[in-house]
Amino acid sequence: MENLKIGLCGTGNVGLAFAKSILNSEILIKQNYGLNISISLIGARKGKVEGLEGIPIVKNILDVTKSNDVDVVVELIGGIDDAYALAKATLKNKKHFITANKALIAAHSKELFELANQNNVHIGFEASVAGGIPIIRTIRDGLISNRINSFAGILNGTSNFIFSKMSDDGLAFDKALLLAQKEGFAEPDPTFDISGQDAAQKTSILATLSFFQHAVMENVYFEGIDKITPQDIDFGDQLDFVLKPLSVGILEKNGITLGSFPAFVKKDSLLASIHNENNAVLMNAENVGGTMYSGPGAGAKPTANSVLSDVIDVGRGKVFDYKKFVQNAITSSFENFSCDHYLKLSLNDKPGAVAKISTLLADYNLSIDNLIQKELDRNDDVIPLVTVISNSEDHIIKKAISDLQNLDEVQGQISHIRILDI
Amino acid sequence: MENLKIGLCGTGNVGLAFAKSILNSEILIKQNYGLNISISLIGARKGKVEGLEGIPIVKNILDVTKSNDVDVVVELIGGIDDAYALAKATLKNKKHFITANKALIAAHSKELFELANQNNVHIGFEASVAGGIPIIRTIRDGLISNRINSFAGILNGTSNFIFSKMSDDGLAFDKALLLAQKEGFAEPDPTFDISGQDAAQKTSILATLSFFQHAVMENVYFEGIDKITPQDIDFGDQLDFVLKPLSVGILEKNGITLGSFPAFVKKDSLLASIHNENNAVLMNAENVGGTMYSGPGAGAKPTANSVLSDVIDVGRGKVFDYKKFVQNAITSSFENFSCDHYLKLSLNDKPGAVAKISTLLADYNLSIDNLIQKELDRNDDVIPLVTVISNSEDHIIKKAISDLQNLDEVQGQISHIRILDI
Numbered sequence: 002m003e004n005l006k007i008g009l010c011g012t013g014n015v016g017l018a019f020a021k022s023i024l025n026s027e028i029l030i031k032q033n034y035g036l037n038i039s040i041s042l043i044g045a046r047k048g049k050v051e052g053l054e055g056i057p058i059v060k061n062i063l064d065v066t067k068s069n070d071v072d073v074v075v076e077l078i079g080g081i082d083d084a085y086a087l088a089k090a091t092l093k094n095k096k097h098f099i100t101a102n103k104a105l106i107a108a109h110s111k112e113l114f115e116l117a118n119q120n121n122v123h124i125g126f127e128a129s130v131a132g133g134i135p136i137i138r139t140i141r142d143g144l145i146s147n148r149i150n151s152f153a154g155i156l157n158g159t160s161n162f163i164f165s166k167m168s169d170d171g172l173a174f175d176k177a178l179l180l181a182q183k184e185g186f187a188e189p190d191p192t193f194d195i196s197g198q199d200a201a202q203k204t205s206i207l208a209t210l211s212f213f214q215h216a217v218m219e220n221v222y223f224e225g226i227d228k229i230t231p232q233d234i235d236f237g238d239q240l241d242f243v244l245k246p247l248s249v250g251i252l253e254k255n256g257i258t259l260g261s262f263p264a265f266v267k268k269d270s271l272l273a274s275i276h277n278e279n280n281a282v283l284m285n286a287e288n289v290g291g292t293m294y295s296g297p298g299a300g301a302k303p304t305a306n307s308v309l310s311d312v313i314d315v316g317r318g319k320v321f322d323y324k325k326f327v328q329n330a331i332t333s334s335f336e337n338f339s340c341d342h343y344l345k346l347s348l349n350d351k352p353g354a355v356a357k358i359s360t361l362l363a364d365y366n367l368s369i370d371n372l373i374q375k376e377l378d379r380n381d382d383v384i385p386l387v388t389v390i391s392n393s394e395d396h397i398i399k400k401a402i403s404d405l406q407n408l409d410e411v412q413g414q415i416s417h418i419r420i421l422d423i
Numbered sequence: 424m425e426n427l428k429i430g431l432c433g434t435g436n437v438g439l440a441f442a443k444s445i446l447n448s449e450i451l452i453k454q455n456y457g458l459n460i461s462i463s464l465i466g467a468r469k470g471k472v473e474g475l476e477g478i479p480i481v482k483n484i485l486d487v488t489k490s491n492d493v494d495v496v497v498e499l500i501g502g503i504d505d506a507y508a509l510a511k512a513t514l515k516n517k518k519h520f521i522t523a524n525k526a527l528i529a530a531h532s533k534e535l536f537e538l539a540n541q542n543n544v545h546i547g548f549e550a551s552v553a554g555g556i557p558i559i560r561t562i563r564d565g566l567i568s569n570r571i572n573s574f575a576g577i578l579n580g581t582s583n584f585i586f587s588k589m590s591d592d593g594l595a596f597d598k599a600l601l602l603a604q605k606e607g608f609a610e611p612d613p614t615f616d617i618s619g620q621d622a623a624q625k626t627s628i629l630a631t632l633s634f635f636q637h638a639v640m641e642n643v644y645f646e647g648i649d650k651i652t653p654q655d656i657d658f659g660d661q662l663d664f665v666l667k668p669l670s671v672g673i674l675e676k677n678g679i680t681l682g683s684f685p686a687f688v689k690k691d692s693l694l695a696s697i698h699n700e701n702n703a704v705l706m707n708a709e710n711v712g713g714t715m716y717s718g719p720g721a722g723a724k725p726t727a728n729s730v731l732s733d734v735i736d737v738g739r740g741k742v743f744d745y746k747k748f749v750q751n752a753i754t755s756s757f758e759n760f761s762c763d764h765y766l767k768l769s770l771n772d773k774p775g776a777v778a779k780i781s782t783l784l785a786d787y788n789l790s791i792d793n794l795i796q797k798e799l800d801r802n803d804d805v806i807p808l809v810t811v812i813s814n815s816e817d818h819i820i821k822k823a824i825s826d827l828q829n830l831d832e833v834q835g836q837i838s839h840i841r842i843l844d845i
Contacts, residue, residue, distance in 0.1 A: 026570075135564075138560075138564060139561065142564070142732070142736075148451060271696055271697075271717065274691070275693075287447075288444050288448075288555075290718065290719045290725060291718060292555060292556050292557075292716070293715070294716055295693065295714065295715045295717075296712065296713060297711065297714070300712075305710065306708075325455050
């Protein structure tokens with residue numbers, strides 16, 4: 002029976018769920034893997050943790066990394082600076098480091114991978130992307146003999162929950178956000194999720210593993226989700242589209258293209274079936290083709306379980322060698338990313354407006370695939386016009402939108418949503 | 424650089440795809456994993472293999488297991504008897520054994536796992552279930568700290584292809600089967616797939632890994648898919664159901680319940696979005712909740728890739744200990760499996776038929792959730808009646824169907840399709 006002693010830093014929801022899942026799975030793990038796992042030391046500033054009485058506590062988390070009674074440090078404190086200091090100290094002290102912290106991995110994985118390699122210890126971060134879905138090990142282990150050409154995923158559960166409620170129940174963005182907060186799927190300050198930063202960080206982590214190129218958040222083009230209106234979702238529905246918060250990574254000859262933004266997908270596509278707070282990742286690999294992995298993207302228990310699976314890996318001697326992932330990523334500008342586009346313009350009820358718009362789009366060599374014009378309310382003097390533009394590069398459609406925005410006939414902000422055929 | 428020499432037995436489609444994928448991935452595998460993988464010996468009765476000239480060949484496949492130039496034997500010959508003899512000889516000669524052969528693993532995994540453990544070698548069978556989807560390693564490694572409570576999946580690509588074509592294009596079973604054969608998704612003799620045996624074997628393998636109980640095909644209740652008519656699919660559509668070839672495994676107090684049969688699922692469910700020849704597995708685990716894995720379920724390239732990922736595992740020293748999986752499964756009879764049921768009866772156009780049927784169902788304490796009666800053709804003297812029976816155990820509904828079948832008012836065979844809420 003091998004003993005594995007854990008130093009736990011961070012005793013919030015996930016930390017407590019992790020401690021509980023160890024107690025729940027202890028016997029199973031002993032029986033099935035011959036591993037004796039226990040929390041031997043806790044790092045907690047307050048000096049005491051309700052529910053974990055009886056386990057020694059130190060107030061300075063860095064002391065956890067120095068203890069002879071700790072084999073692996075589990076970091077669940079969140080934030081970047083303290084977690085970064087903890088990670089470095091852990092690895093330098095030749096202890097394994099396991100974290101659920103996507104911000105930390107997205108920002109510092111290069112240095113941390115190198116440190117782990119130098120000290121011959123493991124760094125586990127299964128919980129940092131897609132919560133309970135074992136996507137990190139799937140890319141790292143399951144698809145290893147494959148060249149991964151691209152991925153597409155729903156990586157932010159908050160955004161997916163909000164879009165689902167807007168689609169299914171016709172809620173406006175603000176109402177859907179309030180509901181997400183009420184049900185625990187959005188933080189009191191939801192900026193990080195709805196700005197797209199969270200998804201961008203996760204995208205960079207998946208890209209690093211998929212393409213053997215160290216990507217950081219700055220390599221990812223991203224947009225927030227707060228500009229979407231129920232009207233956009235309705236028009237999408239008429240066109241047989243569902244709105245999803247998508248993240249994509251594509252390996253191309255001149256570099257990798259990375260992006261996170263709201264996008265329409267076809268109603269019968271795989272990603273369209275991922276509802277509410279769930280996450281999914283669709284991997285496209287050379288030999289195997291497309292495989293998809295989906296499940297709960299967040300929540301204390303799924304996250305804790307992913308952390309525990311990393312701990313068990315360490316116990317079973319599965320120390321992964323990340324030295325091949327430290328080459329800086331060569332990214333191709335998102336300006337050249339090409340797809341179909343949905344545009345919704347609000348027009349003055351003046352004759353010739355549609356002709357003017359069509360001419361402008363034709364000047365940009367953009368072809369209109371679909372055009373919906375509906376007088377929603379006869380008393381209103383503004384008429385929505387929806388067009389689908391086929392296959393345009395991002396910089397071209399953006400220039401065209403900027404010109405359209407300047408037309409006298411166009412009122413308010415133009416809605417622009419990319420359409421992805423995946 | 425570690426060298427890993429492969430003895431390849433079986434040089435059909437998958438064998439050749441495997442050899443090709445080694446050539447394609449050789450550099451990638453060297454760079455990323457420091458592994459030098461090569462096929463050093465081929466076992467082929469004919470004594471020569473087109474496309475693999477230059478590699479030594481032996482005509483007796485058992486000689487491959489004795490060669491000092493072979494570290495791992497890859498079995499892609501199929502069938503049970505020869506593959507079984509090859510597996511035993513390989514493991515006894517302390518070489519690793521990797522196979523795509525579900526029939527072999529379903530029938531003999533207990534003995535083979537024990538042999539592998541005794542000789543401290545690895546047995547890999549990622550390709551035996553769900554082709555290119557890394558489901559074996561996901562259960563084995565990714566969900567290890569979890570108690571798996573149940574799984575449900577689409578494990579037979581041929582059946583899913585046939586049902587998809589019946590649903591999407593309104594084809595009859597025979598036509599859909601012909602199309603599947605034409606497109607290479609069904610064998611010339613499709614018995615094994617459409618009888619449900621293939622799915623039952625895969626179900627037993629997933630059950631063994633999920634529940635730490637050694638299950639064989641005899642533990643699995645299964646039905647074929649050839650009784651389904653386009654009319655059933657149409658009625659299902661009206662009730663918001665999609666027909667899928669499902670396999671389920673459920674851990675219950677008094678044993679595990681295993682089954683493979685055609686079933687209706689809700690249109691907006693995850694499994695409903697798995698189209699054509701694709702496979703999917705939905706795992707329900709205690710801590711993480713439901714996660715789903717989907718992708719191509721068959722095909723030479725995806726299968727070859729799964730085999731290659733097992734080979735790389737061996738090269739990286741990941742030898743899994745299967746000794747905990749050799750306890751015989753305790754299965755609970757499928758008779759007690761409980762779900763909703765769809766019944767379609769063809770009735771004589773006589774007054775009182777519906778009343779008689781309702782009374783009979785009431786006598787069995789079965790409650791009718793939904794009833795559709797349509798006169799499809801006024802010239803026809805037979806009227807289809809569709810009912811949905813809520814939550815009944817299998818033995819009760821089967822008795823009721825047998826009684827209904829004996830009524831004078833009921834013409835032809837009653838259609839019975841289980842409805843699963845997953």
